[in-house]
Amino acid sequence: MKLSRTLALTLPLVSSGAMAADLTVKFDLPQLNVAEYHKPYVAIWVERADQTVATTLAVLYDVKKPNNAGEKWVKDLRTWWRKAGRDTQLPIDGVSGATRAAGTQTLTFAGAKAGLDKLPAGDYKLVIEAAREAGGRELVRVPFTWPAKGKLAAGGANSAAGKEELGAVSIAVQ
Template identity: 35%
Template sequence: MKRSWISRRNFVYRTVGFLLTLLAGRGLAQARLAGMKLDITFEFVGGGFRYRRPYVAVWIENAQGLPVRTLAVWFEQSRKGPRWLNELRRWYHNNELNETVSGPTRMPGRYTLSWDGKDDKGNPMPQGDYYVCVELAREHGPYQLFREKVTLAQSPFQRAYNLSGEKGDLKEVSLSYDRQG
């Protein structure tokens, strides 16, 4: 009787070894982003007669464009429910509304949100490429989407984007990636 090179015992040993290797590699990659944070500061302007405060969504996407973490969703909810939330086109298409990150609309100004490198479930994310997304939509006003690719590793960085030349309420976005302090 000829024995197969894959016995039950061999299969179990190889499978367990493979799974342990995957888990060990995943743990190392996750540990590399631990202790780092990404601050996203954005400013939007507006005002005037009949000015409606914009709906705002800020979130992080992975390199494939899939949502990783929603940092904030600011919208107005009336008796009819969250009206015009679907005007945040990219965020609405890919995410679910989460009460822990949602809140009322804000007046024009400068705001800062921080991402601690974890996904919506609290799992640490590995180093790599991510997209920072800031989306604004305003009733009787413009729609604007800021989406910028960043590489998150161990080296800190700071970037500023002046958007005042574009048509919309979003005037500036700055990113600061550094150790949590």
């Protein structure tokens, strides 16, 4: 009797976790033809319709600098910093990561681990911001509806592009 009751209480929890969707973000970091190229710092977050931060997905910066010196320049991700960063203790477990080289990057965020399973149904924007030492800063927003009805493939309405620090940005939900 105890086993069947335990199973009955546990199965709904397991099945709801399995239903959580994953969000995949694909973005291009262009190789700029400049005398001094530095890998950009990048912040990726989900924004509500009122432009408040629903969840921070990634903050990519120089995490290996001695004495956490890389954190000093995270403030250059000005939009993310003003909305969420200044109230955040870095590094963020599961969110902070190393900078990325020029080229196409793909990051997948598991719904439950990234806090996506807590998002109420509605319209959101995925926001990606890049800032580079001795370079510029750019922000790209990609609108999407959560939860997606079926699979949301990358491209089309689920994509946007930057002009300098960011190239093509697209999202997919599975």
